[in-house]
Amino acid sequence: MLTEFDSDYLRRIAAGCLPGLHRDRVYGIAYEIDKAVGRTEDAPAVPDDAPPASAVGRYVKRPVIIEALRYDGTVAGSITVLDWIGDAAPDGRADNKGGILTIHTLEGDMVASPGDWIIRGVQGEFYPCKPDIFEATYQLAPDPTQEA
Known part of the structure; x- marks a missing residue:
């Protein structure tokens, strides 16, 4: 409905x-x-x-700070991702088969390959991003604990 x-x-x-x-x-x-x-x-x-x-x-993407980590394709890397996304993934699951990580989201299954970035978006959602898109879109944000 x-x-x-x-x-x-x-x-x-x-x-x-x-x-x-x-x-x-x-x-x-x-x-x-x-x-x-x-x-x-x-x-x-x-x-x-x-x-x-x-x-x-012509438009400029709004400056927002996101959190991201790079997925390395290993089982340990999958565990790190799963620990990070925790219950925030809509059904709390992800699968790692052959280095490919599938994250189940509200938008459907999204696949992360080794080298992809896993991003937590501005609304708390998680999704993978290819490295070339990530590098073209994001830069390292200043550490708020280091700001004076």
Whole structure:
């Protein structure tokens, strides 16, 4: 059963991740969900501050601090990951077969290969990230205990 939380979630994903036409389609789906659950007065199809779908814009990723560790593909590395994610993984399980670590998440099974980074996102979610994407996206954050 769909709820207003589903439409809110779709809007957050669309606003943060999707370009023009795709974003507008997702907003349309969210609006249809709102109509189905009787919440249309306060649910605009597209936010007022969203650029038009035909406009190309330049964006900078918001500076957020995440936690991450590099998975080495070993059983010991898998244990380290499992100890770290603990109960935060939706079903609390992960499998290691042949150095490939499968983390079960709400979005489905996500596979981490040796060398991938395991990230705890801003909402506490865990997911793997390929090394080249990680290096292009993140840099080491200052240690808050060392700040004066």
